Amino acid sequence: MQATALAYSNIALVKYWGKRDAAYNLPAAGSISATLAPLATTTTVSWRRDHAEDRVVLNGQRSSGRDRARIVTFLDLLREKHGIDWTAEVVTENSFPTAAGLASSASGFAALALAATRAAELDYDLSALSALARRGSGSAARSLHGGFVRLHAGSVDAPEEAVASLIASETHWDLRVLFVLTATGRKKVSSTVGMNQTQKTSPYFDAWIASVNRALPQAEHAILTRDFDALTTIAEASALQMHASAIAASPGVLYWNGTTVDIIHATRAMREDEGIPVFFTIDAGPHVKLFTTASHELAVQRRMAALPGVVETLSARIGGPARVLDSPLGPTPEHPSRRSE
Ligand code: DP6
Numbered sequence: 001m002q003a004t005a006l007a008y009s010n011i012a013l014v015k016y017w018g019k020r021d022a023a024y025n026l027p028a029a030g031s032i033s034a035t036l037a038p039l040a041t042t043t044t045v046s047w048r049r050d051h052a053e054d055r056v057v058l059n060g061q062r063s064s065g066r067d068r069a070r071i072v073t074f075l076d077l078l079r080e081k082h083g084i085d086w087t088a089e090v091v092t093e094n095s096f097p098t099a100a101g102l103a104s105s106a107s108g109f110a111a112l113a114l115a116a117t118r119a120a121e122l123d124y125d126l127s128a129l130s131a132l133a134r135r136g137s138g139s140a141a142r143s144l145h146g147g148f149v150r151l152h153a154g155s156v157d158a159p160e161e162a163v164a165s166l167i168a169s170e171t172h173w174d175l176r177v178l179f180v181l182t183a184t185g186r187k188k189v190s191s192t193v194g195m196n197q198t199q200k201t202s203p204y205f206d207a208w209i210a211s212v213n214r215a216l217p218q219a220e221h222a223i224l225t226r227d228f229d230a231l232t233t234i235a236e237a238s239a240l241q242m243h244a245s246a247i248a249a250s251p252g253v254l255y256w257n258g259t260t261v262d263i264i265h266a267t268r269a270m271r272e273d274e275g276i277p278v279f280f281t282i283d284a285g286p287h288v289k290l291f292t293t294a295s296h297e298l299a300v301q302r303r304m305a306a307l308p309g310v311v312e313t314l315s316a317r318i319g320g321p322a323r324v325l326d327s328p329l330g331p332t333p334e335h336p337s338r339r340s341e
Pocket of ligand 1: 011012014015016017025031105136137138139140191192282283284
């Protein structure tokens, strides 16, 4: 009744920002992402009879409060669905610095879905796992697959269709992703809260969703044809449109700091003045993630690390699918290369 799973984080190229249904955590539109190695969560789940309540250990520390509550709610889902009356011990480790405020819910709920079902000997295929992970966090539905992934919107009548499918595996395109961190500490407004606020109050929310639906087939085509220039246009527009809709909420949801804006300008300058293939994307926080090619990775990293306000950079490549590990103490996930200037 114990299993360990590893799942990589992912970053959206066409963003998910808004829900069709909160109870099932159905996204208002589809999204497209790249899975990222070596940024991983490793989780061991043990179903037990001898504990009165679920125990959660996050990065070596007994967890309480909101982090634990999200995990217990997720375990309750499985217990209700399958008539399990055991409690669980969940031990989970992130290979990336959680203090930096990087999203860990995507890799976290993907690893938890895989470990918890495997430990209970439940038969879940990839689609079923993706739907289950989505209940924990929308972006987690995309972290079961490796490579380039599309999450489908589904509908309230057919929530089972809101699952991820593979566009192309991790060997399709050797892109590199540089995380440029511009602050320390956890973000102040979670994705869930920020997107709800946007959906409820932003006059641009409907236009945002319409633009996502136009971008999805274009992004998929750009990935399949390895068209970096086309993907640059689509991904930067998706990030800026998502943030524009959030900034227009009432009160405005603004995740950026001054360094975030400086990095946008520096990225565009590298591309437009020097012809370096690089584009940015930004999630619900002040950090910027840059896509580039393997041969330009070092030049981009050096330039960004030299900008005032940049705290640290982390390098990632396109990662593989989530997997079950042999032993709970199993291979320690590789640590991403960190550089502080
Ligand atoms: C900006 O998946 O964290 O990273 O479903 O409420 O848990 P919940 O939201 P979450 O939102 C991710 C938002 C994003 C864009 C993306 O990953 O697509």
